Each structure stands twice: as C-alpha cells, then as structure tokens.
Amino acid sequence: MTGRDGGAPLVPQGNTPVVILVRPQLAENVGTAARAMANGGLFHMRLVAPRDGWPQERAWRTASGADRILDAVQVYETVDDAVADLHHVYATCPRPRHVIKPIMTARGGAAELHAATGRGLKVGLMFGPERAGLDTEDMARADGLIRYPLNPAFMSLNLAQAVMIMAYEWWMINDQTDARELMTNETHIATKGELENFMGHLISELDECGFWRSEQKRPGMVRNLRHFFTRGEVTEQELRTLHGVVRELANRRKTSEK
Amino acid sequence: MTGRDGGAPLVPQGNTPVVILVRPQLAENVGTAARAMANGGLFHMRLVAPRDGWPQERAWRTASGADRILDAVQVYETVDDAVADLHHVYATCPRPRHVIKPIMTARGGAAELHAATGRGLKVGLMFGPERAGLDTEDMARADGLIRYPLNPAFMSLNLAQAVMIMAYEWWMINDQTDARELMTNETHIATKGELENFMGHLISELDECGFWRSEQKRPGMVRNLRHFFTRGEVTEQELRTLHGVVRELANRRKTSEK
Incomplete structure (x- = not known):
C-alpha cells in the first residue's frame, strides 16, 4: 500500500505539534515514526537521549522518503530541555497509574492540540521508549495524558504505530472528506x-x-x-x-x- | 510504548472482519499487521499468495505476542478463493483510478463493516502488497473502497500502518471512552x-x-x-x-x- 509522491514537498505548513520521542531505542522506529508523521502532516521531530546516538543511517532507510523530517530533527539531553519552548505538552501513555492529569483519547487529544495551535501556542506530543514507555517523571511534565482506546487484552503498541494514530487523528481534525461517496473519476451517474x-x-x-x-x-x-x-x-x-x-x-x- | 498483557487471551469475540493481505512481500509486515489487528480487536487473517511462502518465522518475531492470529492464518492462492465465503469485501486503496465503486474514509468504512457484521454478514478487508497496492482486478472484487484521508503530499503508507488505522477505527466504533476525563486512580476530586x-x-x-x-x-x-x-x-x-x-x-x- 504505497505510492510515494516523489516530488511533493514535505514542508512545514502552519503551526503543527512537535513530536518528541523520549529515549527511543531503535533508529528504525525513529524512521518509521517520521514516515507516519509525514502521513499525518506533522513535521517537527525532537529526540530526547536516543539510545544509540544521533544521527543513525538506519532511520533514513525506514523513513521511506520522509527525509526532511529526519534532517531537521533536534536532539536534547532531557525532557525539560526538549519542552522548554513549548506551551502545552501531552504525553501518550498506555496505562497511567497514580497520575492525576486530564486524560484524553487520541481523538480528544487531537482536538485539544488543534485548539491550542489555533491560539498560536506551541504544543508537543511525547512518546516513550519502546520497551517501557514514559516514566512517571516524564508524565509529570505533561499538561495532559493521551491514552488510546484499544483492545485492553493486547496493549503492546509499536512506537511508530502510536505516532501513526496521533498523526492520523491530527490530520482528521481538518479533513473534510465525506465518509462515503461514489468514486467519480470523470464518471457521470445515469439519470x-x-x-x-x-x-x-x-x-x-x-x-x-x-x-x-x-x-x-x-x-x-x-x-x-x-x-x-x-x-x-x-x-x-x-x-x-x-x-x-x-x-x-x-x-x-x-x-x-x- | 509497550506493556504487553502476557496472560490475556487473544480469543476471537463476536463477528469481526477478516483481514486479507494480498500478495504480501515481507513476513515482518505480516507479523506487525497481526500485532496491529490485536490492538484493534481483530483476529482473522488471510493471506493471498504471500511472496515468500507461509509460514515464515520472521512474522512471529515481529508480532510481539499476537501469535494466535498468525497460528490461525489461512492461505489462499487467489483473491477469489480468499473471499469466496464472505458477504461483503472492502479494499483499502490509496489512490483508486478508473474505479467506480462506493468509496469511504477509514471511519466511514469501519461504520459500514460494523453495520454489516451486526446483520450477521461475514466481511473482509483487503490490503494490497507493500510496493504496488491492490491492482484493478483485486479492486473489482470489492464492494467498496476505503481510502484514508491522509497527507496527499506523502502517501507512502506502510502496510502495518494501514492495518493499524483500520483496526483502530474498528475498535473506536464500539468504544465508549470519554474524549476527556480526569484520571481518577482512587482519587477524589475536592469539593x-x-x-x-x-x-x-x-x-x-x-x-x-x-x-x-x-x-x-x-x-x-x-x-x-x-x-x-x-x-x-x-x-x-x-x-x-x-x-x-x-x-x-x-x-x-x-x-x-x-
């Protein structure tokens, strides 16, 4: 299911959320996450203490052309550094425990991100490392938590999949496509x-x-x-x-x- | 962003859509697709003419525990064989050309799948091979096409990501989570x-x-x-x-x- 538009520019348009990957382990996942961001119209990626350092050529290999996003990645040592210039930060988190924060669905979170960017605020979306997710110190730095409604019997969500769902919901906020239409490729419905x-x-x-x-x-x-x-x-x-x-x-x- | 519920059963519940991967190329993608299915409460996977044959151990390595789905995979030689016992079949398709079919968003498609399964019909969701997507002959066998609203400047969507979005929308149809709530982990809001x-x-x-x-x-x-x-x-x-x-x-x- 591909079909890459080679020449199309991946240029940041408007005020879009920053995606912050906290302590990512595999460079391949950073690349796939960048690809998912491109799918959903997100452009700004920050990394906090990537395990294997940065840059990593393997990331570009899995980005499937979302090179511009990787080329512009900013790397930080701590979450505090990575969010210092942002106004709102949301943390994705499968099963928060002992955390008292507003908690949103992916769809609800996308709506809040949209509302905040519409007010000119800089917003960020934090994703935790593959194995363990964000820790409680990371979450304490977020204004809200985003927890995806997904099968509770199988919570293991790949990092790039997590980014994909938020990128998709971000795109959907502005999308005006009808839920159902007849494909009309120069076709005319008969009277x-x-x-x-x-x-x-x-x-x-x-x-x-x-x-x-x-x-x-x-x-x-x-x-x-x-x-x-x-x-x-x-x-x-x-x-x-x-x-x-x-x-x-x-x-x-x-x-x-x- | 993991946290696998080791002991939780991945047992088919109710009438859920069959996911049909048509001519998949990489076994890793079949495994990641199975994982995405598990996330969204989908259980039945069929493969049509997988390039490298089946089974492939690499699929189990990337399924992150969604083994039951892979263990139960059914393999077919043709799309016709794979859909023979189904009542409705939808094809995911990034950019259909010269195809005159009802075309839906992922959200609209999930609603139609839900309506059909609610009537007791067996439904299927077709995904094409990584590189080229479904061909026109495959699409001619579908009752409707599902095209995701995503960034038109970057259409390259990973196979497992495509499965993830449909699995997510399928799960969301029945999900009753409030879009926003305060995390109340044995907490009490002050009066x-x-x-x-x-x-x-x-x-x-x-x-x-x-x-x-x-x-x-x-x-x-x-x-x-x-x-x-x-x-x-x-x-x-x-x-x-x-x-x-x-x-x-x-x-x-x-x-x-x-």
Whole structure:
C-alpha cells in the first residue's frame, strides 16, 4: 500500500505539534515514526537521549522518503530541555497509574492540540521508549495524558504505530472528506430516465424471446429486475455496456434462430 | 510504548472482519499487521499468495505476542478463493483510478463493516502488497473502497500502518471512552467547600505575614489566587499537600522570626 509522491514537498505548513520521542531505542522506529508523521502532516521531530546516538543511517532507510523530517530533527539531553519552548505538552501513555492529569483519547487529544495551535501556542506530543514507555517523571511534565482506546487484552503498541494514530487523528481534525461517496473519476451517474430507457430495452428483448413464461408472472419479474438495477448508482458508461450486453445476447439468439 | 498483557487471551469475540493481505512481500509486515489487528480487536487473517511462502518465522518475531492470529492464518492462492465465503469485501486503496465503486474514509468504512457484521454478514478487508497496492482486478472484487484521508503530499503508507488505522477505527466504533476525563486512580476530586477551606487557610497565613502590602490590593490579589486554584480540578490529596506546604512555609517564617 504505497505510492510515494516523489516530488511533493514535505514542508512545514502552519503551526503543527512537535513530536518528541523520549529515549527511543531503535533508529528504525525513529524512521518509521517520521514516515507516519509525514502521513499525518506533522513535521517537527525532537529526540530526547536516543539510545544509540544521533544521527543513525538506519532511520533514513525506514523513513521511506520522509527525509526532511529526519534532517531537521533536534536532539536534547532531557525532557525539560526538549519542552522548554513549548506551551502545552501531552504525553501518550498506555496505562497511567497514580497520575492525576486530564486524560484524553487520541481523538480528544487531537482536538485539544488543534485548539491550542489555533491560539498560536506551541504544543508537543511525547512518546516513550519502546520497551517501557514514559516514566512517571516524564508524565509529570505533561499538561495532559493521551491514552488510546484499544483492545485492553493486547496493549503492546509499536512506537511508530502510536505516532501513526496521533498523526492520523491530527490530520482528521481538518479533513473534510465525506465518509462515503461514489468514486467519480470523470464518471457521470445515469439519470432515472437513462436507466428507464435501458429497462425498456431489456424488457422488450425479454418480451421478444418469451422470457416471462407466463403473462401473469411478468409484472412481478419486471419489478424484481427494476429493484436489482436501482439498488446502487449506475453510471452512464455502465448503462452503455449493459445496452451492449442485451443487444449482443439478443442478436446471438436471433442469429441462431435463423 | 509497550506493556504487553502476557496472560490475556487473544480469543476471537463476536463477528469481526477478516483481514486479507494480498500478495504480501515481507513476513515482518505480516507479523506487525497481526500485532496491529490485536490492538484493534481483530483476529482473522488471510493471506493471498504471500511472496515468500507461509509460514515464515520472521512474522512471529515481529508480532510481539499476537501469535494466535498468525497460528490461525489461512492461505489462499487467489483473491477469489480468499473471499469466496464472505458477504461483503472492502479494499483499502490509496489512490483508486478508473474505479467506480462506493468509496469511504477509514471511519466511514469501519461504520459500514460494523453495520454489516451486526446483520450477521461475514466481511473482509483487503490490503494490497507493500510496493504496488491492490491492482484493478483485486479492486473489482470489492464492494467498496476505503481510502484514508491522509497527507496527499506523502502517501507512502506502510502496510502495518494501514492495518493499524483500520483496526483502530474498528475498535473506536464500539468504544465508549470519554474524549476527556480526569484520571481518577482512587482519587477524589475536592469539593468547592474543601477548596474554599484551603483558600481560607492560605489567605489567613498571607494576612499574618503581610503579603498584600496594601489593603487596597488585597481583594484583587485574593481573586487572582482563587482564579489560579480553581482553573483545574483539584484532588483531596492535592489539597492536603497544599495545606501542608502553606503550614510549613508559615512555620519556617514564624520560626525564623523568633
């Protein structure tokens, strides 16, 4: 499921949250996290004390083209340093214990991030190390915690997956895509009249070949066919094809009857 | 960001969508996809013509404990075989071209999957190979397409990330978590009376040490302090700590004055 837009610029647009990876262990995960950020329109990545140092070539190999994000990474020694210039910081956290903070879903958190950036505030999103997650000292530095609603029977969430979900929810805040539409790639939905024109063609051919068996059954069978052809939207092109199908089948019959 | 619940069972519950990975290339991605499925409460995985054959030990290594899903994987030679017993099939697809199908967002798709499973129908979700995605023949077998709203300037979406987003939206359909709450780990939010009791304690100590400088400024400064302490919810435990802080600071002053 790829399809990278090679030439498209990954340039920061507007005021977007900073993603802070705290003590990340694997450079590959930093790269995959950058890729997930790019998917969701996030650009600013900071690292706090990456285990193997920085830069790491392996990160670029897994970023799948989100190089600009990695090229601009800022590295800090402590969480305090990494958040010093930010106004709001949220910590992602699977199972906070003994922490008294506002706690949000990913969707609720994205809404708060959006509201804060809209006020011109600089906001950050902290993610903990792969194995252990953020510790209680890290969380004490956050204004709020974000806990994803996910299967409680299986909480093991990959770091890049955690970033992906927040990046996705961040993107969704502004996205206006309809939940459902018919793909209209230069297609035109047929009008009821065009559909009825086809129904007339079909029925006349079926009349001619004696399809109905009994005149009594005809109205019900016609109605059933009409139900079928009106169940979903039909395009003009599809109607042309269906006309052709009916014409061709009828011709073959007529030819074989000769 | 981990924390695996070792003993928790990953047992299929209810009628959940089947995840169909079509011609997956890397076994690692199959494993990570299984992990993402577990996160979202999906259990049934099918593979169509995996490039390197099946089983592959590397998949189990990246599944992070979602072994049951991999153990139960069913392998098929063709998409037709893989979907033969399903009633509805949806194909995830970043940029469908020349395809005339209902097209949904991930959220809209999850809602349709939920509606269909609620009617007792067996539904499937198809994901294409890493590099190229589903081809047009695969898509022709789907009832609808799911296209994620994500950054159009960076469409390269990792296979497991694609599975993660659908698994997350599937889980969210049934999730009742409030978007925002205060973490209440055996905590009790202080009542207004308890808060006012503390304010009284604080103010009387500040009165005693001449904090206000001028009697004229006192009401405004008290009000500002009250604004600060009522900005967020305060717990009973925090109030006890605050009482202690005030008492201690006042005592130190009194002691040093002696």
